[in-house]
Each structure stands twice: as structure tokens, then as C-alpha cells.
Amino acid sequence: DVKVTQSSRYLVKRTGEKVFLECVQDMDHENMFWYRQDPGLGLRLIYFSYDVKMKEKGDIPEGYSVSREKKERFSLILESASTNQTSMYLCASTLAGGPRETQYFGPGTRLLVL
Amino acid sequence: SQQGEEDPQALSIQEGENATMNCSYKTSINNLQWYRQNSGRGLVHLILIRSNEREKHSGRLRVTLDTSKKSSSLLITASRAADTASYFCATAGAGTASKLTFGTGTRLQVTL
Numbered sequence: 001d002v003k004v005t006q007s008s009r010y011l012v013k014r015t016g017e018k019v020f021l022e023c024v025q026d027m028d029h030e031n032m033f034w035y036r037q038d039p040g041l042g043l044r045l046i047y048f049s050y051d052v053k054m055k056e057k058g059d060i061p062e063g064y065s066v067s068r069e070k071k072e073r074f075s076l077i078l079e080s081a082s083t084n085q086t087s088m089y090l091c092a093s094t095l096a097g098g099p100r101e102t103q104y105f106g107p108g109t110r111l112l113v114l
Numbered sequence: 115s116q117q118g119e120e121d122p123q124a125l126s127i128q129e130g131e132n133a134t135m136n137c138s139y140k141t142s143i144n145n146l147q148w149y150r151q152n153s154g155r156g157l158v159h160l161i162l163i164r165s166n167e168r169e170k171h172s173g174r175l176r177v178t179l180d181t182s183k184k185s186s187s188l189l190i191t192a193s194r195a196a197d198t199a200s201y202f203c204a205t206a207g208a209g210t211a212s213k214l215t216f217g218t219g220t221r222l223q224v225t226l
Binding site: 102104 | 144145147149154155156157158159162202204206207210211212213214216217218219
């Protein structure tokens with residue numbers, strides 16, 4: 001079975017802190033994604049990566065950056081956390097065929113910024 | 115704006131009944147997918163239907179796609195309490211570089 005793991009289930013940070021969210025997939029997936037999920041807004045794509053060291057902005061990249069140094073690991077970075085970044089963060093990857101194919105999700109990280 | 119929009123936003127049924135959720139979208143697609151999310155968890159892929167397919171089944175799930183109406187429906191037959199979750203449709207555009215665009219979901223409650 002494909003497994004996507006995220007470093008934390010719950011995280012509490014203070015405004016202005018630098019926050020790292022990590023995602024690891026155990027298959028040889030090329031594409032990895034970071035979404036945030038907010039009530040009434042569904043999932044919105046923050047960034048995605050289609051290969052090591054390659055990244056592309058999603059719909060809401062402002063305030064975020066990403067890093068993909070190894071194929072299995074995709075990190076989301078909040079350079080200076082703000083309260084409006086309080087959200088559920090979901091990582092996903094695709095098995096094959098490109099970013100529009102079946103996505104496999106991690107369990108999510110619920111981030112609270114105080 | 116969201117590509118896929120689910121209807122209804124919330125649905126409450128009794129165990130054993132069928133549940134139907136609908137998804138409408140605006141532009142041409144390559145495929146449409148349905149995902150389930152249990153409370154506070156990640157999404158789980160249920161089924162993918164391509165633009166040249168009209169119907170697909172997987173266990174108690176039946177998905178239809180009508181590209182002329184730009185709509186899809188997800189039918190869960192003989193629902194169980196364990197089906198209680200939020201269900202999302204996601205659409206993928208025609209281009210090979212297209213990403214998925216998710217709707218806001220239908221919250222299904224199945225009571226005993």
C-alpha cells in the first residue's frame with residue numbers, strides 16, 4: 001500500500017515563528033502536493049513539485065515556500081507564521097501519469113498559529 | 115472559483131438507505147474523481163472516471179458522468195454508519211499538466 005506520512009498531526013506555533021511541515025511518501029512518486037483546507041473553501045493548492053528541486057506555485061502560494069531535496073520528501077515552510085495560516089494542511093502524491101491522476105493523501109497537520 | 119461544486123452541502127440518512135451526491139463543474143475535463151474524508155483525517159481516493167466514460171462501479175459505489183451537463187453523481191448504496199464522512203469531487207483539466215481542483219464537499223451523516 002502507498003503510504004504518505006506527515007511529521008505532525010497537531011502543531012501550535014506563535015505569530016512570527018518559522019514553521020516546517022514535512023511530508024514523506026514511500027513509493028517512487030514524482031508529483032507531490034501541499035494543500036490547505038478551510039471550512040467552506042475546500043482544498044486549495046499551495047505548491048506542488050513534479051521532480052526533485054522542481055516546484056510550481058499553486059493557487060495560494062503567498063506566505064509559503066517549499067523544498068524538495070529528495071524525491072520522497074516534500075517540505076512546506078511558513079517563513080513567518082501568521083494567524084490567518086491557521087488551517088489543516090494536507091500533503092499528497094501521485095503514483096503515475098502526472099498531477100491530474102489519483103492522489104494519495106497523508107493524514108493532515110492541523111496547525112494553530114497564536 | 116472552485117471547478118467542482120457538490121450538492122447538497124449536507125445529507126442525513128438512515129443506515130440501509132442510498133445516498134446520492136452531485137458534482138457540477140464548469141470547464142472541459144480529462145477526469146473526475148471522488149474522495150472521502152473522515153473527520154479530521156486525510157482524503158481517501160474512491161473512484162476516478164474519465165471524460166469518455168459514463169458510469170463506473172466500485173463495490174457499493176456507483177459514479178456517473180454526464181459531460182454534456184458537466185455533472186457527476188456519486189451513489190452509495192445500502193449505506194452504513196461507517197460511511198459517515200465528507201465526500202469531495204475533484205476535476206482534472208484537459209491539459210497534461212493540469213492539477214486537481216476540489217469542491218467544497220458534501221457532508222454525509224448515516225444514522226443507525
